[in-house]
Amino acid sequence: MTQALHTSSTGINAGQSQINVIANNVANINTTAFKAANVTFETLFSNTLSYGSAATSDGGGTNPKQIGLGTKIGGITRNFNTGTFVQTGRDTDLMISGTGFFVVQDADGNQYFTRDGIFSLDSEGNLVNNSGMKVVGAEGLYSNSGSSTTVKVPKNIKVTVEGSPDLQNKTLNELNNLTNALKTGDLGVKILGPDGTTVGDLVLTVDDLNQTVGDMVAAFNAQIAEYEDDHTVDLDFDVSINGDGTISFNSGTNTVTFNQDTTTSNFLSAFGMSDQNTTSDVLNQSVTIQDMLYNNDREATGLEDVTVDENGIVTAIYTDGSRLTKYVDENDSIEWKYITKEGVEITGDDVTTTGSVLADTNFVIELATMVNQEGLVSINNNLWEWGPDVGEVYYGMAGEMAFGTIESGGYEGSNVDIAFELSNMITAQRMIQMNSRVFATASSVMETLAYLGQ
Numbered sequence: 001m002t003q004a005l006h007t008s009s010t011g012i013n014a015g016q017s018q019i020n021v022i023a024n025n026v027a028n029i030n031t032t033a034f035k036a037a038n039v040t041f042e043t044l045f046s047n048t049l050s051y052g053s054a055a056t057s058d059g060g061g062t063n064p065k066q067i068g069l070g071t072k073i074g075g076i077t078r079n080f081n082t083g084t085f086v087q088t089g090r091d092t093d094l095m096i097s098g099t100g101f102f103v104v105q106d107a108d109g110n111q112y113f114t115r116d117g118i119f120s121l122d123s124e125g126n127l128v129n130n131s132g133m134k135v136v137g138a139e140g141l142y143s144n145s146g147s148s149t150t151v152k153v154p155k156n157i158k159v160t161v162e163g164s165p166d167l168q169n170k171t172l173n174e175l176n177n178l179t180n181a182l183k184t185g186d187l188g189v190k191i192l193g194p195d196g197t198t199v200g201d202l203v204l205t206v207d208d209l210n211q212t213v214g215d216m217v218a219a220f221n222a223q224i225a226e227y228e229d230d231h232t233v234d235l236d237f238d239v240s241i242n243g244d245g246t247i248s249f250n251s252g253t254n255t256v257t258f259n260q261d262t263t264t265s266n267f268l269s270a271f272g273m274s275d276q277n278t279t280s281d282v283l284n285q286s287v288t289i290q291d292m293l294y295n296n297d298r299e300a301t302g303l304e305d306v307t308v309d310e311n312g313i314v315t316a317i318y319t320d321g322s323r324l325t326k327y328v329d330e331n332d333s334i335e336w337k338y339i340t341k342e343g344v345e346i347t348g349d350d351v352t353t354t355g356s357v358l359a360d361t362n363f364v365i366e367l368a369t370m371v372n373q374e375g376l377v378s379i380n381n382n383l384w385e386w387g388p389d390v391g392e393v394y395y396g397m398a399g400e401m402a403f404g405t406i407e408s409g410g411y412e413g414s415n416v417d418i419a420f421e422l423s424n425m426i427t428a429q430r431m432i433q434m435n436s437r438v439f440a441t442a443s444s445v446m447e448t449l450a451y452l453g454q
Contacts, residue, residue, distance in 0.1 A: 003047075003069070004442035010070030011435035014041055017073055018428040025416050032086075032382055033115035034414035035078045036421075042074035078374050083415040085407060091307045092119045092127065095412040098404020100367035101384065103395070104133035105150060111136060113368055116382035117411050121306065125357070127151040127314070127365075131381050137362025138312070141332055142396040146368070152361035153316045154291035157324065158300045161340060163245025164286040164350050168214035172206075175213070175283045177245075177344045178270050182209060185265030191235050192255040199254055200235045202227040206265050213283065217241055245285060247271070249278040287338045287346045289324065291355035310405040312365035312398040326363040334364055334397075367403045368395050 018039045028034040046066040055061035085095055094117030096102070101113035112133070119135055122128050127135040127150070134150040164170075172182055184206050191200040204220050211219075220239040228235055236252040249256050257275045258268060268274060272281030292300045305317040315325040321341035329335050329348060336351040353359070370376070371391030376384040386393070398406045 002442075002446075003067070005439060005446075007068070007070040008435040008438040008442065010044060010072065012432050012439070014071045014073060015428045015431035015435065018431070019425060021076060022421050022425045022428065025421050026418070029414055029416045029418060031414050032118060033083060033412040034382070034416065035080055035115075035378075036414070036416045037076050037078055038424075039076055040074045041071045043068055044070045044072050078378075079415055080373055081415050082404075083413040085410050086413045087410040089409055090120075091305065091408050092121070093117060093409060093411045094119060094308055094312075094365070095407045095410055096367065096398070096404045097407050100369050100398065100403045101373075103136040103146065103366050103368050104129055104383070105136055106133050111146065112379070112383040112385055113376060114383050115412055117406075121153060125153045125155045125303070125361075127153070129381075136366045138334070138364045138366035138395065138397040139362070140334065140396065141328065141400045142394065144392060144394055146393070146395045147362065147366050149360060149362040151314060151363065151365060152357060153303060153306055153314065153363075154324075154355075154357050154361070155303045156292035156300045157318065158290045158292055158297055159322065159338070160288040160290075161285050161346070162287075163243070163282045164284040165243055165245070166286075166350070167245045167247075167284045168217075168241050169212055170284050171212050172209040172216065176346055176350070177282055177285055182206070182270045183266050184209060185267075186262055187265055187267045188259030188262030189249070190257045190259045191237050191251060192257060194253050200227060200231065200233060200237070201259065202235075203262050206267060213241065213247065217247060242279070245282040246280045247283065248280070249273075251278075284350070285340075285344060285346050286350040286352070287340075288352045288354065289336075289338060289358065291353075291357040293357070308365065308406060308408045310399055310407070312367065312406045314363040314365065316363075324363075364397050365406070366395055367398050368393055369402055370394070 021037050021039045025036045046068045049065040049067065050062070052062045052064040082097065094102075096115060096117065101115060102117060103111055104114055105111045114129065116129060119127050119129055122132070129135065136147050137149050137151045139147045139149065175182070187204045187206065189200075189202055189204055190198060191202075193199045202224065204223050206216065217239050224235060224237055224239070227233075236254055237256070238250050239247060240250055241247050256278050258273075271283065273279070301318045301320045301322065303316055304319045307315045307317065309315070311328075313326055315323050317323050323339040325337050325339070326334050327337045327347065335348045336353060338346045338351050340346070370393045372389055375387040375389035375391065377387040378384055394402070396403055398404060
């Protein structure tokens with residue numbers, strides 16, 4: 001009878017443990033990005049009365065005779081399925097749709113994983129969670145080592161935009177200040193002498209948008225030279241690149257007009273030129289951005305809003321309408337991008353940032369994924385830390401490789417299924433009740449045996 005007492009007590013203890021897990025699940029039904037747990041059971045050691053015997057030519061075999069000694073918790077597993085999207089309308093509230101964890105860092109530099117994407121900017125412009133931990137930024141698309149920089153947005157910046165001296169080496173497709181997309185075709189040019197007579201009437205051709213501005217200007221000048229040779233005339237006319245990021249049609253004492261009858265390219269409108277304006281708009285601009293810790297400069301502009309796209313790239317929007325962000329270039333490098341208040345995009349090497357804040361900041365939110373996410377150890381504040389069975393951890397940006405994408409304007413809700421939990425709670429309750437009945441029965445039999453000798 002003592003065996004029955006001990007066996008039923010294992011069932012009672014196992015049922016109580018299951019109720020404890022269910023209670024925690026139900027308590028966290030509204031916890032951000034909570035992952036429900038589930039208990040599974042295993043048998044304990046069995047008391048073997050007989051191992052059985054094999055069949056022979058004279059008789060059949062027998063099966064083992066065993067009496068089980070109860071149950072135990074086999075495991076407590078986590079359900080890492082994505083929870084529902086809870087809309088808040090806040091641009092810094094984020095949810096990972098798919099695989100991955102945000103990485104946050106405490107004041108001592110310790111890093112943790114979380115699916116809780118309720119973030120905000122602190123007084124210094126750091127992107128932080130509800131506990132004040134800083135959100136870590138990605139330094140590349142995919143890596144097996146984490147980043148040490150955090151996401152920080154300058155609250156005030158001072159911007160200096162000017163023509164880029166590197167215009168000559170830019171391709172026509174890379175020009176960042178075209179009001180219209182440039183199209184290939186012909187440009188009719190008429191040269192008038194001081195007396196108003198036509199000195200030359202030629203056609204310049206734009207046939208390759210992947211050529212550099214320097215090559216285009218050289219091709220124009222070669223076409224001008226060919227016209228002069230064919231017509232035995234000196235047009236006193238050439239095309240040049242200026243240091244302020246413009247190009248000019250130079251004609252000395254002559255006058256340049258553009259012959260629309262032979263023009264098939266939108267060269268004039270795209271470059272901001274006309275009969276009265278033979279110098280183009282600034283075709284390529286460079287920008288110097290300085291972060292201001294305090295808005296004590298009349299030319300500084302303050303932060304108005306922050307948005308995050310599906311790749312976790314942060315865009316800072318300033319009060320003058322300009323935007324500071326990052327992008328992934330053709331070499332898979334993460335580069336700065338500045339968009340002026342007029343909508344001109346300045347990218348890559350044409351963006352220079354100065355100041356301690358911009359030097360240490362990151363505008364791309366890092367995600368982490370691991371071989372075995374169920375090996376993570378849950379701690380408080382919706383955080384997870386590395387466990388010995390996690391395996392290799394990989395880092396990168398959302399939407400790349402194995403990482404999910406980011407949805408802004410809301411957070412991930414708990415994935416607790418209340419119907420499933422209540423069903424499990426009923427079965428756990430019945431498990432305890434029935435094992436208690438067995439316990440009481442065994443106790444009653446022992447009491448009867450105690451009186452047999454009287």
